[in-house]
Amino acid sequence: MTQPLGLLAELTHRCPLACPYCSNPLVLESRTDELDTATWSRVFQEAAAMGVLQVHLSGGEPAARRDLREIVAAARDAGLYTNLITSAIGLDAVRLAGLQKAGLDHVQLSIQDIDAGSADRIAGYGGAHVRKLAFARHVVQLGLALTVNTVIHRANIGNTPALVALAAELGAGRIEVAHAQYHGWALRNRDALMPTAEQVFRAMEQVEPLRAAYSDRLVIDLVVPDYYASQPKPCMGGWARRSLNVTPAGRVLPCHAAETIPGLEFWSVRDRDLAEIWSQSPAFQAFRGTEWMREPCRSCDRREIDFGGCRCQALAIAGDAREADPACALSPYHARMQDLARPVQHDAPLTYAYRGRPAA
Numbered sequence: 142m143t144q145p146l147g148l149l150a151e152l153t154h155r156c157p158l159a160c161p162y163c164s165n166p167l168v169l170e171s172r173t174d175e176l177d178t179a180t181w182s183r184v185f186q187e188a189a190a191m192g193v194l195q196v197h198l199s200g201g202e203p204a205a206r207r208d209l210r211e212i213v214a215a216a217r218d219a220g221l222y223t224n225l226i227t228s229a230i231g232l233d234a235v236r237l238a239g240l241q242k243a244g245l246d247h248v249q250l251s252i253q254d255i256d257a258g259s260a261d262r263i264a265g266y267g268g269a270h271v272r273k274l275a276f277a278r279h280v281v282q283l284g285l286a287l288t289v290n291t292v293i294h295r296a297n298i299g300n301t302p303a304l305v306a307l308a309a310e311l312g313a314g315r316i317e318v319a320h321a322q323y324h325g326w327a328l329r330n331r332d333a334l335m336p337t338a339e340q341v342f343r344a345m346e347q348v349e350p351l352r353a354a355y356s357d358r359l360v361i362d363l364v365v366p367d368y369y370a371s372q373p374k375p376c377m378g379g380w381a382r383r384s385l386n387v388t389p390a391g392r393v394l395p396c397h398a399a400e401t402i403p404g405l406e407f408w409s410v411r412d413r414d415l416a417e418i419w420s421q422s423p424a425f426q427a428f429r430g431t432e433w434m435r436e437p438c439r440s441c442d443r444r445e446i447d448f449g450g451c452r453c454q455a456l457a458i459a460g461d462a463r464e465a466d467p468a469c470a471l472s473p474y475h476a477r478m479q480d481l482a483r484p485v486q487h488d489a490p491l492t493y494a495y496r497g498r499p500a501a
């Protein structure tokens with residue numbers, strides 16, 4: 142069994158934004174169920190003892206937690222590299238400087254599009270874009286490392302080069318150009334988010350020249366869209382191999398969408414040590430390694446490379462999490478996945494079901 146290297150700490154599902162591709166579940170966990178500071182501190186210590194190197198403080202919007210500074214300090218005390226994944230709403234220069242003093246190493250800022258009108262419409266929050274740009278400048282002025290996260294979909298895919306230019310102008314060292322992954326709210330909004338094949342191939346062709354043009358100042362990471370792929374990605378680096386997610390209420394998941402798979406039993410950090418959950422919880426054991434595989438994965442040369450792709454996508458499209466990821470051309474459900482991205486879908490209007498707010 143491998144040891145995890147990364148911990149995604151979902152501090153809260155509360156968020157002022159309402160992005161239609163949000164990876165949070167359709168039913169959000171409430172504030173009253175959130176873990177307290179002391180429990181997060183214990184989780185970080187347990188993670189570090191297992192060999193985890195990095196914690197990604199995420200949400201929802203982590204800044205919605207009043208104790209964010211204490212949480213950052215606890216992660217630093219545990220010896221973890223601390224990365225804050227934020228929309229910037231709720232973080233001004235003073236609060237950011239406090240987080241840096243507490244030990245914050247890195248900031249990942251979401252940017253929805255290049256202009257305020259479109260970006261704020263996608264985020265479902267007026268005025269967000271202007272605040273994000275100001276926040277990015279504070280991050281750079283403080284000398285913190287900055288990555289820009291951009292989720293690509295039909296409304297902004299034509300702006301990929303301009304989004305890269307914006308990240309460079311803001312002083313980011315890295316931009317993640319991630320095509321929407323259709324889980325959670327993105328699955329709900331798939332018809333409005335899905336780009337055409339022509340848009341996807343054009344955007345992907347643009348990436349190599351952009352990498353060359355910005356090679357002296359910006360790393361461009363590309364997360365390719367599964368619906369137009371013929372080989373799947375090793376989702377999460379393989380189920381229960383490299384990382385774990387802790388939800389706001391303390392449930393430990395092998396990936397952010399794992400709760401969509403019926404029949405899995407998740408254990409909680411409220412009841413057990415993280416190492417015990419990693420090694421023994423039924424949800425982590427369910428798809429660890431290759432024993433669970435059916436054909437075509439079971440006898441495939443790539444089974445130790447992509448681990449059969451994404452279990453949650455197999456469930457969503459093939460109806461069974463034990464199937465090969467339908468992004469794979471060898472999957473009997475590959476044609477079904479391609480059908481879901483056919484042009485007829487692209488006449489759908491760009492109206493989104495925005496994610497809601499968690500119950501108080």
Ligand code: SF4
Nearest residue numbers: 437438441444449469
């Ligand atoms: Fe990966 Fe399974 Fe497809 Fe082989 S058959 S490439 S292991 S998803």
Ligand code: FES
Nearest residue numbers: 376396451452453
């Ligand atoms: Fe769950 Fe890919 S999102 S395995």
